[in-house]
Amino acid sequence: MKSYASFCPVAKTAEIFAERWTPLLLRELCMGARRFGELQQGLPLISRSLLAQRLRELELAGVVERMPLPDGVRHEYRLTVEGEAFRPLIDLMGMWGQTHGRGRIRPGDTDPAQLVWGMRRHLETAALPAGRLVVQFEFSGVTKAWNAARYWWLVLRRPEVDVCQKHPGYDVDVTIAARLHAFTLVWLGHRGLAEARRAGEVRLDGPPPKVALAREALGLRDEPWVRGFDFSPRPDPFGPPVPPA
Amino acid sequence: MKSYASFCPVAKTAEIFAERWTPLLLRELCMGARRFGELQQGLPLISRSLLAQRLRELELAGVVERMPLPDGVRHEYRLTVEGEAFRPLIDLMGMWGQTHGRGRIRPGDTDPAQLVWGMRRHLETAALPAGRLVVQFEFSGVTKAWNAARYWWLVLRRPEVDVCQKHPGYDVDVTIAARLHAFTLVWLGHRGLAEARRAGEVRLDGPPPKVALAREALGLRDEPWVRGFDFSPRPDPFGPPVPPA
């Protein structure tokens, strides 16, 4: 949190907000991440020391509140009111990225885990099928050495999405076999599914009605579009199951 | 422009936007600064090499366009369409700073030159007096060694504001003698003028009607408020005089 030695409101905000990793850390907190491990999972490449340092800085800045958990060891981190006020900035950064970041995503930016967990986080629960739908992913062209598992499963059943790294036991309804980079762009809306299929980079296999359900649930459109992302809180993926409303 | 190795739209935007100095540089470009020297004046503490580097990075990112000037030596820098799209982000950062940055401004953040030039940039031309109004500033409590001139003059005459470091020749209408830090907070709206006067940290001397005009023109209110700042382009302060409309 190095000072700009300026009273300009933009500079004062930049001192807090525009440090390395901070916007992404705030994104995680905006989405409801509370524990150190959760935050680290959302920021796969940050080192623990740096994460701890950033959290300390944000606490000092009055943006994050850190409360001891009953176990006396762990803590809970949450945004203060001032921190919550960064949410519109995160939203706007997401929009800039979605409209002007097209063409900036290199293969090295993609990673199956981020992608699948990101889908879980951002899927519209309303668009999920009422019955269970199991989608299996087989990614090719995975460049990152770490966490490069090629097979993933998504179990969709309104209003929940489960992510699995092992076959979930249920029968697979739809198999998506795709180049990781291509499918990531389709997910983001930067490429149309139709074009990616024509190029042979994405395949959806399964009974047509199921495939249609999966496309609807995942928001995979034939033509490119600007997918909006919502950064409001999600239920803790590792917390206790939410009681049915 | 270090990568986060992530396809997340927020991360992609952060790679470009959330680097040190970049938000402030974009603020300057948003306000219409075009030449290297102008940019450097708006970012007093940046080194020339770093400014050049940032401009190069932003050009590479397609955010800034760099065009040679006829003299074959200098260049003109301006925002591309993608760069223009950062304006809402700058505005929002300004708002965050104005509403949540109160109390974060330390005496070391203040500087007479920044303050006076900032007033020139952000004054509402509509609120300026029709006739000429000359305001003299005498700052005390200036901590910065460099560019610490204590005396400044503002010549207000709708729709123009002139900044002088020497007595402009015209008779002075209003003299503002103030502690730099206190007056900066009053200007920002973080402190009320009434309270600052009571504390003896700001004095306005001159015929009451003129003082009232100056207060109106400068937006100095008795009670604290959230002053909004506009970052849309201003006429070049060193360019040719604008022909009267």
Added chain:
DNA sequence: CGGTATCCCCCGCGATACTG
């Protein structure tokens, strides 16, 4: 003035080890 090239220092950050 408006930059570019070079040098070099400092500190930001990663790696590692340690603790409850």
Added chain:
DNA sequence: CAGTATCGCGGGGGATACCG
């Protein structure tokens, strides 16, 4: 697991020189 403390390296960035 959830951090804290320490060490050591690399590169980000300041200072300077130089050029058109």
